[in-house]
Amino acid sequence: MKCFSCGRKAVICLDYIDRCYCRDCFLELLEQRLKKELRRTGFDSEKEYYMLETPTSWLAEFLLKKIFKDRLRIKKTKRMKNKDMIIPIYLEKYVSDFLGAMLEQEDPARIIEKYHGENIYILKHFLWGEISLAGKLLGINPGKRESYGEVDILLEVFRDAHWNALFGAANSIEKLAGMIKLLREKRRKRVKP
Numbered sequence: 001m002k003c004f005s006c007g008r009k010a011v012i013c014l015d016y017i018d019r020c021y022c023r024d025c026f027l028e029l030l031e032q033r034l035k036k037e038l039r040r041t042g043f044d045s046e047k048e049y050y051m052l053e054t055p056t057s058w059l060a061e062f063l064l065k066k067i068f069k070d071r072l073r074i075k076k077t078k079r080m081k082n083k084d085m086i087i088p089i090y091l092e093k094y095v096s097d098f099l100g101a102m103l104e105q106e107d108p109a110r111i112i113e114k115y116h117g118e119n120i121y122i123l124k125h126f127l128w129g130e131i132s133l134a135g136k137l138l139g140i141n142p143g144k145r146e147s148y149g150e151v152d153i154l155l156e157v158f159r160d161a162h163w164n165a166l167f168g169a170a171n172s173i174e175k176l177a178g179m180i181k182l183l184r185e186k187r188r189k190r191v192k193p
């Protein structure tokens with residue numbers, strides 16, 4: 001089992017892309033993925049942010065420090081604030097919150113608002129398995145992930161056969177969120193006298 005990038009001994013194989021990586025290349029991969037997400041969401045590193053403490057905020061903090069060094073100003077918080085917020089969660093949680101709301105016939109827009117409201121930067125493109133492996137490699141205990149009740153069954157199906165479907169679902173939710181935001185803005189403009 002060799003690393004896809006450098007040929008050294010691999011420590012993880014990602015079945016959804018069918019590639020194995022060594023410690024350093026795996027951490028590098030996570031960093032690259034986060035960078036891509038930051039670019040896509042228009043993250044402004046000049047601002048000061050509050051980071052919500054979540055089971056995965058240690059990884060977000062580690063990677064953000066690697067990317068921005070000391071330039072980025074972040075304060076940690078246990079509560080949402082009416083300021084620029086960073087919310088680190090993992091992919092399964094993001095998708096399961098949305099699916100769970102639909103299952104309970106709640107308003108899915110509420111979940112979209114929660115994660116895509118004004119001044120919210122959500123870092124979500126890591127799977128729980130990747131996060132817990134990064135924890136092992138860095139000597140940090142990531143704990144256990146939450147149970148999602150009934151939605152767990154669906155996520156099991158995703159995990160066994162359709163990882164791409166899970167990434168796809170997250171992307172679709174994000175696109176939907178973008179459209180809802182746009183419609184809200186248009187509606188607000190129309191209401192103005």
Ligand SMILES: [Zn+2]
Binds near residue numbers: 021
């Ligand atoms: Zn490598």
